[in-house]
Amino acid sequence: MSTLKLQTNYLDAYIGQDELLLLNESVKSIHEEMHNKISTGNEFLGWLDYPLEDHSAELEKMLEIALEVRNNAKVFVVIGIGGSYLGAKAIQDALSPYFRVDESLPEVIYAGQNLSGRYMNQLLKYLKYKDVYINVISKSGTTTEPAIAFRILRKYMEEKYGEKANERIIVTTDSEKGALRELANEKGYRSFIIDEDIGGRYSVFTAVGLLPLAIQGYDIHAIMHGVKDAAIDLSEGDVITNQAYQYAAIRQLLLTKGFGVEVLASFEPALKNLHDWWQQLFGESEGKGLDGILPIAASFSTDLHSIGQYIQDGKRFLFETLLHFHEVEEDCEVPYDAQNKDQLNYLSDKSLNMINDIATQGTAMAHVEGGVPVMSIEVGTLDEYHIGYLMYFFMKACAMSAYLQGVNPFDQPGVEAYKFKMSELLGKNSEVRK
């Protein structure tokens, strides 16, 4: 099979080929505007061609630091919120073992994405007798949650390591401006650059996502290889041949037909954080102008015994996208049991992954019969290359989908609202005024 295949055969009852083709003119012209960098939000289109450029020096630098961290730390704390950590966490959780066995690699812990005093208190206790490196990721350095976490953890590092703390703090931030850049220059922290034209939720294949993954020994070259191949494969401005655009167009057609909720579901629990990354990508790009598709995630089988009931029989305003990796390395067989009280002998000697594949098909069929538009994204092997490919597929689809909806895919005005209210209540705004 190809690296990725969008399966739409269950959608015939909802979307005609003619409807899709009618969108092709819009898709083509958006594509041209996007690639000529003249579309709305064009100051954030750097991610489009980034994978085609040569980043080998940057990757080498990450691998060097990764080696150093592995030799000198038990814990690597990544401070960031939203797009500054969801991508790395998604790939990490998709590929790491379900049960931690290899204690030789540093443990990666995320901070700065919540304001829980309990979380931070326990983190400080946990770090007390362990050697630590910190990677703080923030364009401005003043987003409240990561800024607070960094202030607390910087103090911890300076008390623990003195001057040497500066060698254990790595900053990923703007090349020239912002609080974090200033501090890095002053203290001599090593740093990676967040390109000005790449927004948080499109940054997973920059140092934002790749450094934490390199620390854990994931093949960052393979990720970039997948991302690059996707950028090449998905470069046509056509709704039929470009699967990312096809996914985007289908989503927008379903939205206009009253399907305002998309459930991304998969049958491998390790993909849960990839769903979270996807939810941020689409939710923050499209949830605007009192419209857009609400993206929610489901992990099957467990959620089939939860909102599965709702998907099957609830309000008919949702559609489902099944994400399915065909090749999963490890597997297990159902043993034969002479007694067969559980009536499972019809499955004996069958592999769990095979049964899981059939559960995926069965679920699609049941949901289709229940009146849910279902499509699926079939991906090859669960590995770095294919996840990189898939993530770029989603990014390109998301940009096109938001443009088709008529909104800027790259801003997030609604996120400012809570920040402003919170700052006001905390007295920041009045203090600034003083």
Place this chain on the structure above:
Amino acid sequence: MSTLKLQTNYLDAYIGQDELLLLNESVKSIHEEMHNKISTGNEFLGWLDYPLEDHSAELEKMLEIALEVRNNAKVFVVIGIGGSYLGAKAIQDALSPYFRVDESLPEVIYAGQNLSGRYMNQLLKYLKYKDVYINVISKSGTTTEPAIAFRILRKYMEEKYGEKANERIIVTTDSEKGALRELANEKGYRSFIIDEDIGGRYSVFTAVGLLPLAIQGYDIHAIMHGVKDAAIDLSEGDVITNQAYQYAAIRQLLLTKGFGVEVLASFEPALKNLHDWWQQLFGESEGKGLDGILPIAASFSTDLHSIGQYIQDGKRFLFETLLHFHEVEEDCEVPYDAQNKDQLNYLSDKSLNMINDIATQGTAMAHVEGGVPVMSIEVGTLDEYHIGYLMYFFMKACAMSAYLQGVNPFDQPGVEAYKFKMSELLGKNSEVRK
């Protein structure tokens, strides 16, 4: 403050007191029918008065086994799907440390809620050199996912421990019938009973939920104390004085006004699994008849930088319920920094939990201004008692809400659809026919 307080002051623009009172007749009569056990689905109303009965012998038996497991195992594997494990996991994750420090207590691992060969393969490797107890939870013993997991893990236990495996397998199932009951009787497994009149998603305060919690040293008496107090406090058939019914009535009014999605959000990341439990409770009880509220969960701050954008500015078909515990034991302060490059000195010496409380308020205000109906559930301390209380509050609210919607809160016909398709594709149905 009281143990739990439903705050509705932000709802005035959406729901009048008169509308709420108009529902009171229905609420009263449903309440009567429910407590007289004559309402639809009355064969599953056992949970209503269960907390008022004496279960001390049962609790003692759990505590005895807990002691035995703690002395003889490093891992306690709980096999179950849906309501058979989500309740225990919710309480465990709400109360356990964010970072595992105490290695003296057995680790609790959940299985049988997915069909991933990778998960099971890795679990078997992980268990290889560790002493293990198993708790398999299933009414029938033939639900595919847990039945497969138990067949595999039973083989592992028998190969590892021989005859002694039977002493390390504890069954929670029906008192008389089903595959698991038969096997337990034959092998001499110790067992706990799932009462016939208590369904999976209402079973957290039976042995289904309490045994795994007792193993980990949580105060199961305190949980039952909270549950009992809730059963007493929420015993009036009135939409004003009974807060569970008020929450139910508000939900149904919002549904009729076009708000078909409820976001349950909180600012303590440890509550994520409590949200999953809530989602199962409401989604499986109400997602019926092509109607009902789609329950989704959000964990703030992180999700404010994700679907937070959608909540603020997306389609106006969602309402939000903020879940907020006032007293969280551990905390941490923001340190003073003379340089103040991050401009956070206005927060110095303030506690994170206090800032988090203000973030909760600020978020509510921002979302209200964005056109989202917001209510909040304020709970006292994050501990066993209050979580038990809260869960019973949700159960009673859910039953009332489903009845007001006109559906049976206790069946899940839609879950059968995928099971049937899957079995058909796997060839079970044809084999049975042979």
